[in-house]
Amino acid sequence: MQKVIRRSILAEKQAARRSAKRKDRHTREWAKSNREQDRHLRREATGQIKQARLNRREDWELGPLAPRRDVGDSKDTFGTIHTQRMRGTVIHYKDRAEALKKVGGRFLNIVKSDRVVLLEGKDKGKIGKVTAVDPSRAECTVEGLNLIDVAIPSYMINEEDPDKRPIRTIEKPVPLTSVRLVYPLSDPETGITRDVIIKRLVNANFWFDRHLNRTSWRRMVPGLNISIPWPKLEPKEHKDGPDDTLRIDVEEKTFVPSLLRPPMPGTVIDELRNKFSKFRTRHDPEYIEAKLAEDRAVEEQKKRVTEMRTPLQEINRQERKLRKAKGKGKLTSEMLERIGQVIAKKRQLAKAPQPLAA
Incomplete structure (x- = not known):
């Protein structure tokens, strides 16, 4: 049985x-791919x-006499950028906390459906709604702002797509540090409500929401003790497909527990358990008894080996018996x-002066 336990422990290790080697390999591959993409983007931009x-x-x-440049291959895509330059580069997870420090760090203060104002770029000072947030790049997309013309390659245009244009105008993500939250607040003196640009937000009152299975928090305006509520998200519409199970079939009761039998039969665990897995920790009684019998056989074999004696061991055993029968000896006067006398002689020799070496 000890072999089974040892084998399970070795398999887990x-x-x-x-898993550690696989994770390290994936991390190195991700870093290599990210460096190649950054190098390619920098080379193209330069x-x-x-x-x-x-x-x-x-x-x-x-x-x-200057030539026209919106002709030939650049006739339809003149003044556009490549699709790979639409987004920024992925920030390393070690530097991500520092890049997101001003917007809450790991717990972001700017989320989807927030109204923000741009602080830089051609649309500086305009207000828009956040449609997407990308923490891995520390960017957010604002609806209708920071528009750019992107050249769409021919292989990316689907035949079923009604829009066949080689140029698309889309929103380019902006850094999260380049936007500020806009929220309507009422003046306590005049009672007038107007949009206010909130320069700084802090996180407070963290708690774990067990219904959503995630950590929730509140965003506060420091110094004013004003809580900014989160935007209300529209509920998602779920449409039933041809392969979906209807809710009425899911909620139908097909098993009624009683006092005569448990809610789950004991054979279910045997059905879920992989009988031949090397990682399992529970075994059948027959398998355990067989392993214990093997251990007992090994112990009996070791015992028989210890009981066997060679001629030399037998002679030593008889001599030990004779010495034991004689008992301990006694010293006479x-x-x-x-x-x-022998001890005194040795002491005298030790105290005598030693001759000097020639």
């Missing part, structure tokens, strides 16, 4: 080591900036006197 500088210098030098 091996699984933990494999190339576009250099080409724009050359075009500007050429236009200035040639004047009216003559023996003690002789021992004293």
